[in-house]
Amino acid sequence: MTRSVGSTISGNHVAGCGGPALSGYLGAFFLGADPYVYFYLSNGNNPISFKPLNKGSPVMKPTKGTGGVRDPAIVQGGGAEAGKKWYIVGTDLNIDKTTWDASQRTGSKGIFVWESSDLVTWADERLVAVEDSTAGMVWAPEAIWDPARGQYMVHWASKFYPASDPTHAGTPSNTRIRYAHTSDFRTFSAPQTYIDYAPTDIIDLTILPLDKNGTFLRFMKDETKKNVFVEVSTSGLFGTWTRPGGSSAIIQSSVEGPAAYLDNAVPGKVHLLLDFYEGDGYRPYESTNPASNSGWTASSRSGFPANLRHGSVLPVNRTLYSALSAKWG
Numbered sequence: 001m002t003r004s005v006g007s008t009i010s011g012n013h014v015a016g017c018g019g020p021a022l023s024g025y026l027g028a029f030f031l032g033a034d035p036y037v038y039f040y041l042s043n044g045n046n047p048i049s050f051k052p053l054n055k056g057s058p059v060m061k062p063t064k065g066t067g068g069v070r071d072p073a074i075v076q077g078g079g080a081e082a083g084k085k086w087y088i089v090g091t092d093l094n095i096d097k098t099t100w101d102a103s104q105r106t107g108s109k110g111i112f113v114w115e116s117s118d119l120v121t122w123a124d125e126r127l128v129a130v131e132d133s134t135a136g137m138v139w140a141p142e143a144i145w146d147p148a149r150g151q152y153m154v155h156w157a158s159k160f161y162p163a164s165d166p167t168h169a170g171t172p173s174n175t176r177i178r179y180a181h182t183s184d185f186r187t188f189s190a191p192q193t194y195i196d197y198a199p200t201d202i203i204d205l206t207i208l209p210l211d212k213n214g215t216f217l218r219f220m221k222d223e224t225k226k227n228v229f230v231e232v233s234t235s236g237l238f239g240t241w242t243r244p245g246g247s248s249a250i251i252q253s254s255v256e257g258p259a260a261y262l263d264n265a266v267p268g269k270v271h272l273l274l275d276f277y278e279g280d281g282y283r284p285y286e287s288t289n290p291a292s293n294s295g296w297t298a299s300s301r302s303g304f305p306a307n308l309r310h311g312s313v314l315p316v317n318r319t320l321y322s323a324l325s326a327k328w329g
Contacts, residue, residue: 022264024321025050026119028059028072028088029282029311035068035094036061040305041324047263047271047313048284049303053328060088062112064127068094069112071140071257073206073312078145078152086314087185088114089141089154092127104159105168107137111156113185119320120327130180130188134160136172140257140310144207146181146237153237155179155194157203175201175223200224204310207237208260208270210291217290219251219258219272227253228274232291249293252285254278257310260290264315272296275310282308 025042027050036058040050053059062069069090077085092108110129114122131138141156156179159172177195180188195202201223208217216233218241227250231241243249251258257275259282270290273282284299316324 021317022315023318024316025261025264025313026074026316026320026324027308027311027313028074029308030070030072031309032281032307033095034058035066035070035096037069037072037088037090038308039324039328040308041321041328043303045264046303047261048286048299048301050305052305053324055329059328060114060122060125062092062125062127064125065092065108065110065112066094066097068092068097071204071310073140073142074314075143075152076145076314078147079150082145084117086116086119087143088112088116088122089143089185091139091141093137093139104136105161105172107139109133109135109138111138111141111154115185118323119316120323126186128186128188130154130156130191131158131178133166134163136161136168140204142206142312143182143185144209144237148236148238149181151181151183152185153179153181154185154188155205155207157205159201174198175203177202177205177220195220204228204257206258206260206312208262208290210262210270211268215291217260217270219260221256221258222250223256225253226256227251228255228258229293230290243293244291245293251293251296257282259310259312261313261315271299271313273308273311273313277309280306282311 027040037060039053039059043049072090075087090112109131110127116122135158139157143152143154146153159175161168179194180191182188203223204221229250233239233241255274259273263269272285285296287296
């Protein structure tokens with residue numbers, strides 16, 4: 001959950017948009033404190049060089065909830081919707097209308113959703129409640145196809161207050177990652193806790209399928225210590241997760257909003273955007289050993305725009321790349 005000063009679902013070769021024909025990248029972000037969805041398209045197949053679409057204007061401005069959306073995540077269709085459907089989910093928060101304290105005590109309990117059948121035309125904006133009144137907020141939702149369940153697993157960060165504290169004036173729980181399953185982003189299963197590292201606060205989870213063998217990476221922010229780290233599972237989304245390097249191993253400190261995506265040309269290479277929330281927003285990192293908290297190196301920023309905030313990047317094929325260029329220019 002990117003905070004402004006003054007915090008993916010990432011595409012992949014496993015269930016992506018055309019396998020080896022992937023030839024570009026679509027990014028969805030918000031800018032600074034401007035709570036709208038902006039699209040950026042890669043310059044060709046360069047994973048760290050992007051240009052704004054729609055002449056730098058927002059592609060989506062929410063009309064519901066607070067009227068602001070942060071942390072947009074592109075969700076690619078799974079199962080029967082693979083290659084036919086995409087969703088964008090995001091945080092319902094316009095910080096200009098509230099404060100950081102109030103947004104965590106009495107914030108929105110829902111997530112924004114838009115959907116598309118071509119990545120170009122987006123419609124059916126909705127704000128769907130996923131938590132009850134004991135939650136203080138719902139932050140940084142993302143979603144990924146859960147092959148074991150045959151549904152989308154949606155996850156987000158929330159903290160909770162006792163039922164005896166209906167105004168949320170007291171001390172909350174630590175922030176943990178919650179999840180629910182859905183087939184249509186309209187009806188969700190009862191939320192459950194996915195990651196709870198009490199007393200540590202955990203936010204900004206993003207999950208990347210790494211290979212066809214069922215390896216998953218999940219990147220998250222330790223909101224207590226203000227750093228980002230990665231965990232690895234070879235036994236599914238609900239299998240055993242380990243933190244390479246141990247409990248103190250991190251990728252980078254003073255960052256948030258990790259957005260991870262596979263390189264279209266180099267097998268096994270992962271790009272990771274980290275939001276320097278006290279600085280100029282996203283900066284790109286990369287690794288050919290991504291199932292590790294060490295070895296990540298800063299990428300060239302010569303073609304990477306400044307001031308991009310917590311979002312996601314989706315590898316796309318030539319057909320989708322051309323359609324996005326033709327539509328948004």
